[in-house]
Amino acid sequence: MKIAILGFGIVGSGVAELLTGNTEQISLAADQQVELKYILDIQSFPDSPFADKFVQDFSTIEQDRSVRAVVETIGGVGAAYDFTKRALLAGKSVITSNKELVASHGYELLTLAKEQNVNYLFEASVGGGIPIIRPICQCLSANEISEVCGILNGTTNFMLTEMVRKNVSFDAALADAQARGYAEADPAADIDGDDACRKICILGSLSFGRHIDPEQVPADGIRNVTLQDVAYARSASKKIKLLARAMRLPDGRVAAYVSPHLIPKMSILSNVEDVFNGIVVKGNAIGDVMFYGPGAGKFPTASAVVADVIDCAKHLDARKHMVWNEGGPDTFADPAAIPSRWYVRTPAGGERCFYPLPLVLLTYPGSDPTESAFLTEPISQTDLAPMLEQAGAYCAFRILD
Amino acid sequence: MKIAILGFGIVGSGVAELLTGNTEQISLAADQQVELKYILDIQSFPDSPFADKFVQDFSTIEQDRSVRAVVETIGGVGAAYDFTKRALLAGKSVITSNKELVASHGYELLTLAKEQNVNYLFEASVGGGIPIIRPICQCLSANEISEVCGILNGTTNFMLTEMVRKNVSFDAALADAQARGYAEADPAADIDGDDACRKICILGSLSFGRHIDPEQVPADGIRNVTLQDVAYARSASKKIKLLARAMRLPDGRVAAYVSPHLIPKMSILSNVEDVFNGIVVKGNAIGDVMFYGPGAGKFPTASAVVADVIDCAKHLDARKHMVWNEGGPDTFADPAAIPSRWYVRTPAGGERCFYPLPLVLLTYPGSDPTESAFLTEPISQTDLAPMLEQAGAYCAFRILD
Numbered sequence: 001m002k003i004a005i006l007g008f009g010i011v012g013s014g015v016a017e018l019l020t021g022n023t024e025q026i027s028l029a030a031d032q033q034v035e036l037k038y039i040l041d042i043q044s045f046p047d048s049p050f051a052d053k054f055v056q057d058f059s060t061i062e063q064d065r066s067v068r069a070v071v072e073t074i075g076g077v078g079a080a081y082d083f084t085k086r087a088l089l090a091g092k093s094v095i096t097s098n099k100e101l102v103a104s105h106g107y108e109l110l111t112l113a114k115e116q117n118v119n120y121l122f123e124a125s126v127g128g129g130i131p132i133i134r135p136i137c138q139c140l141s142a143n144e145i146s147e148v149c150g151i152l153n154g155t156t157n158f159m160l161t162e163m164v165r166k167n168v169s170f171d172a173a174l175a176d177a178q179a180r181g182y183a184e185a186d187p188a189a190d191i192d193g194d195d196a197c198r199k200i201c202i203l204g205s206l207s208f209g210r211h212i213d214p215e216q217v218p219a220d221g222i223r224n225v226t227l228q229d230v231a232y233a234r235s236a237s238k239k240i241k242l243l244a245r246a247m248r249l250p251d252g253r254v255a256a257y258v259s260p261h262l263i264p265k266m267s268i269l270s271n272v273e274d275v276f277n278g279i280v281v282k283g284n285a286i287g288d289v290m291f292y293g294p295g296a297g298k299f300p301t302a303s304a305v306v307a308d309v310i311d312c313a314k315h316l317d318a319r320k321h322m323v324w325n326e327g328g329p330d331t332f333a334d335p336a337a338i339p340s341r342w343y344v345r346t347p348a349g350g351e352r353c354f355y356p357l358p359l360v361l362l363t364y365p366g367s368d369p370t371e372s373a374f375l376t377e378p379i380s381q382t383d384l385a386p387m388l389e390q391a392g393a394y395c396a397f398r399i400l401d
Numbered sequence: 402m403k404i405a406i407l408g409f410g411i412v413g414s415g416v417a418e419l420l421t422g423n424t425e426q427i428s429l430a431a432d433q434q435v436e437l438k439y440i441l442d443i444q445s446f447p448d449s450p451f452a453d454k455f456v457q458d459f460s461t462i463e464q465d466r467s468v469r470a471v472v473e474t475i476g477g478v479g480a481a482y483d484f485t486k487r488a489l490l491a492g493k494s495v496i497t498s499n500k501e502l503v504a505s506h507g508y509e510l511l512t513l514a515k516e517q518n519v520n521y522l523f524e525a526s527v528g529g530g531i532p533i534i535r536p537i538c539q540c541l542s543a544n545e546i547s548e549v550c551g552i553l554n555g556t557t558n559f560m561l562t563e564m565v566r567k568n569v570s571f572d573a574a575l576a577d578a579q580a581r582g583y584a585e586a587d588p589a590a591d592i593d594g595d596d597a598c599r600k601i602c603i604l605g606s607l608s609f610g611r612h613i614d615p616e617q618v619p620a621d622g623i624r625n626v627t628l629q630d631v632a633y634a635r636s637a638s639k640k641i642k643l644l645a646r647a648m649r650l651p652d653g654r655v656a657a658y659v660s661p662h663l664i665p666k667m668s669i670l671s672n673v674e675d676v677f678n679g680i681v682v683k684g685n686a687i688g689d690v691m692f693y694g695p696g697a698g699k700f701p702t703a704s705a706v707v708a709d710v711i712d713c714a715k716h717l718d719a720r721k722h723m724v725w726n727e728g729g730p731d732t733f734a735d736p737a738a739i740p741s742r743w744y745v746r747t748p749a750g751g752e753r754c755f756y757p758l759p760l761v762l763l764t765y766p767g768s769d770p771t772e773s774a775f776l777t778e779p780i781s782q783t784d785l786a787p788m789l790e791q792a793g794a795y796c797a798f799r800i801l802d
Binding site for chain 2: 018022025026029030123128129130131134135137138139140141142143144266267268270271272273276283284285286287288289290291292293294297299300302303304305306307309310311
């Protein structure tokens, strides 16, 4: 099977190197040779070992019938969207790591792939190299899934881990993440929760069978998390983690959101530290399973892309069963209506505004006497909101029980 | 697709219930109806909702050409082995949860399935419902796997969790496990490590491509673990877990063993508690990934069986790529030659017998002055053995770093 790579960035170059480095392993698994014929990029790379494969015009790839699959590692929803559609229309399968494109146009592209009897595969779009898309589709296919919940953004998880371990502030943790190359110069997509939001949309769409658009999903990032919150959480044997959740409600609608949570130190997600991701899936037969691993990085992500390439090679003339239906407002519930316990931090005495909701007050050695912090009994965000306002609350994070 | 279930025990009845309970989900995933036509069991179950499906003669199933797949949930290597071979020879795919049969006869049965162009699938044989077999074969297929390491036995993990959390002795923890139905009246297969041994043989065979026989793999159980060991481990911020490991050595040979380990409290395996299993796979592209979930139980295990049934339905006329080669003594290395750090407990002063190996002595409030406990620098089991003997050591467990 001949393939082309679109975009020779970090992931694209990782795919090229992995295809040539683990050749024996890959041919064995794919039952055939997988040959990299073209690499499309705007730049040229004259010193690259792949220099002879570069092309700058997508038409070359589009019109070459020997290319059966295209790896899209461009990212974004511009050229990536255009080339993906053209490749599918030309009867080529497309494999991608592009979470933004899958989250926003997944329904359309999966439908197009189905019409063309080719595959649109995106294992690498969530959780880097962690196997998660295929396990949800295949291994858990005997289950009705009720919830997917996970730590889906490695950058923010690294920052929260630093804040807990080294007692450094949000700003210092961000500077450290940028210095290590984990966070971009403009870190908004990570720290405001947009990246995790796209990923939970993909997992939710797949688990519940209806397209969930990132526009529908409220996302709170970690800008509000302070060292005081970290210390209060520790006093309650909990850690603060940015969780993305999608759940099926008893009426069949789906709710999804991204926000910081306090999670018990004993929970399996609690030891998911640094840039790692952990994704819990709840099924009605299996109960809870978790998938854990590096959530990003050149070779982990390339590993997932190449696994899809191999799968594609083995199913060249058979479409993989992976599709979801159109979404829409009627299928989606407002997560603000979902009750949970909450952690709240307010000016001192703010707890009085929550009467008669039962609270557990928190303190730690050296905690600030001008503040109150407490855990509430379960209440919806909607019902909590006026109390938070009245108390002038600094923050309110859900508790994962 | 019509199927038959062999053996109406806990897992077999779970499969029957899941097939009828999650019908819509399953038909959708399988692209067709999956119909349970026969259940083979020696007993009859006149009050079962499946009463009309029972047969007592395997030939009925063997000769019915409409039955394309057989679910073997008998267990053991007697009738299960015989019926599996006959089913494969009759051109039927076989799906099993039988770890003993796969571990001991996997090479032969996979080869027979390949010859017959049918499938032999065993996702449920390791880790209950946790997706692990398919992820290793498919999702990580771009990787060269260097190690598989995990908590593969839920009963012993429950007992060790009780010993740590409740400070109860091995005997009390065993009695509790038996009272809850986690351990059998004869608990030897669990607590002596045989069950974990079979499972690591399956994972190792799959990961490294050569059959590993349970006879080749030394297995130590948890009979030697005392509350003193638990307390010493805690003093070093570690927990005691029964790990099963299979690793590829630089020379290409494979080493495997089962034994208690001290693992760091920060490690992701450390929060795998109670009857849960956790399996870490190390790949050269992806790094470390972990799969976590309930390692046993009726519906978790049935969930994995039914996922294989669905996969089988979708590949009725195409064999799944899953096979390993013959094993043999030349492919296998003695794990006693592999160095690691060790935890050792001896009569007081025993540390003198380990000179000049650097040691870290352990104590905890109330520790027994007639004993010594310490952590060693890396050393092979072979080299450690004479020191242990000379010191009259009570126990020596590897440390997972």
